[in-house]
Amino acid sequence: MEILNEKVFLIFDLDGTLIDTDEANFLAYKEAIQQVKNLNLPSLYQSTERFTREQLESIIPDLKLHESEEIIDIKNNVYNKYLQKTKIIISTLEIINKYSKTHQIILATNSHKQKANLLLEYHNLSTIFKHKFFKEDYNNQEISKFKYAMDYLKISPNLAVIFENDKLEIEQAQLAGIPAKNIVNL
The missing domain is CATH 3.40.50.1000 (HAD superfamily/HAD-like)
Known part of the structure; x- marks a missing residue:
């Protein structure tokens, strides 16, 4: 170019x-979902696409708004643990x-x-x-x-x-x- x-x-x-940043993003979401919903993200989501908030809501249909917000907060707080990824x-x-x-x-x-x-x-x-x-x-x-x-x-x-x-x-x-x-x- x-x-x-x-x-x-x-x-x-x-x-x-x-x-x-896809792997770090996924690992941070995985940790947050485990803490809030006690669910294993890799068993719910198998894709090469970037994991997003929209996917969070689609794979956990009973997710309440406060749970979604808590997951996002935890994800943001633990993200630095995965910078090496x-x-x-x-x-x-x-x-x-x-x-x-x-x-x-x-x-x-x-x-x-x-x-x-x-x-x-x-x-x-x-x-x-x-x-x-x-x-x-x-x-x-x-x-x-x-x-x-x-x-x-x-x-x-x-x-x-x-x-x-x-x-x-x-x-x-x-x-x-x-x-x-x-x-x-x-």
């Missing part, structure tokens, strides 16, 4: 794009290293600030981004992470190059006006 225009802003997702995605880091001297490198993630910063610090990536946008920044708005970052930084969609691995987020980037040629599916 060659990015010729130095005016272009490179906007990266975190989970699954820069850092593979996360891995930098080298191909993404190589892109960042190649363009970081000539382009603004931006993080736009659906992760909460505390978790994202924990991951970035663990992998010594805290200082590579000119700007960072977290779930808390746009959570109460009807706006995608990429749209929020572009609006905040006053970036034209034509000057944003997005690096993302999630199909839904790629669709959101296109809805925000980012041309398909400016979206790199990693």
Whole structure:
């Protein structure tokens, strides 16, 4: 991939794009579900997809709202125990290293600030981004992470190059006006 225009802003997702966090996420959910519901997650869920809140509710249909919230809280609190199960995605880091001297490198993630910063610090990536946008920044708005970052930084969609691995987020980037040629599916 060659990015010729130095005016272009490179906007990266975190989970699954820069850092593979699926196993750590799964293990944290597993521990939380075991504590709250005394259920074994691997016997309930067998998939190569990232485990999400939506899947939590679908595999445990009788889950009450307070139990779901408790599971999420515990998951967030124990996540740091599984940081060693996360891995930098080298191909993404190589892109960042190649363009970081000539382009603004931006993080736009659906992760909460505390978790994202924990991951970035663990992998010594805290200082590579000119700007960072977290779930808390746009959570109460009807706006995608990429749209929020572009609006905040006053970036034209034509000057944003997005690096993302999630199909839904790629669709959101296109809805925000980012041309398909400016979206790199990693």
